[in-house]
Amino acid sequence: MNLEQVVFYVFAAVVLSSALLVVVSRNLVRSIFLFFITLFSMAGVFVFALADFVALTQLVIYVGGVLVLMIFAFLLSNKHILDNPESLKTKLFGFHNLPAILVAFLFFGILLWCISLAQIDQLAWIQGSAGNTLEVTDNTIHNIGITLMTKYLLPFEVVSIFLLMALVGAAHLARKERKP
Incomplete structure (x- = not known):
């Protein structure tokens, strides 16, 4: 395993772990900061995938634009929510979350079913790109x-x-x- 692969796997691990922490974290400030780390690490993954335009777009639009808008939305949000965050604490798995959990599992099942039906080797756009490879230069x-x-x-x-x-x-x- 060479240095590039190690750095790629580090970026991928940071993306996955920070994205999971964004979803699980109950503190809005920490979630926004972790979302910044997720987006920035995702740009690093795009660089290693030789998608330099997508990496640059990720940095400029998402990290530079969307994240700033999220911070402004946080700053302009309801003062009551910011003053008393303990009142918003709820259980992650409860009866009130049951419809959302069922819909999430339904979509996950549909996604797995579609992937199982797809014959990836037979897709025309994959067969047509057999000789198209990107070089680092x-x-x-x-x-x-x-x-x-x-x-x-x-x-x-x-x-x-x-x-x-x-x-x-x-x-x-x-x-x-x-x-x-």
């Missing part, structure tokens, strides 16, 4: 940038307009109404 960001700005320019701009509309809508919903 390949520049995928350059190719993605050229493709985005030529072939997919219109969908790229439409998505940016939709994101702008969502931002304006979120700002409108978050605005406090003035009482006369």
Whole structure:
């Protein structure tokens, strides 16, 4: 086992353990911090998978954008919840969580059933990619940038307009109404 594999497995272990702790933790501040660690480690896993554009996007959009929005949502949340967190403690497995647990197991069963039915060796897109391999020296960001700005320019701009509309809508919903 070489050094790259060791670092990859460390990143993968950090991703899995911090993601589990995000779900299990009852403290919102710790969950947000652990979510930051999860997203940052996931970018490291993408680097080792030679997906440098996805790693960069992970850092810029998720770590830099979504996490900041989550921190702002935490800071602007209900003051009562922040002052008295003990009142929100509930049991993890209880009768009130039974519908959510059943739906989660149902989706997990459907996922396992779909995976068991899939014939992965027979998929056309896998058979068509037999000779396509990435080398460490390949520049995928350059190719993605050229493709985005030529072939997919219109969908790229439409998505940016939709994101702008969502931002304006979120700002409108978050605005406090003035009482006369």
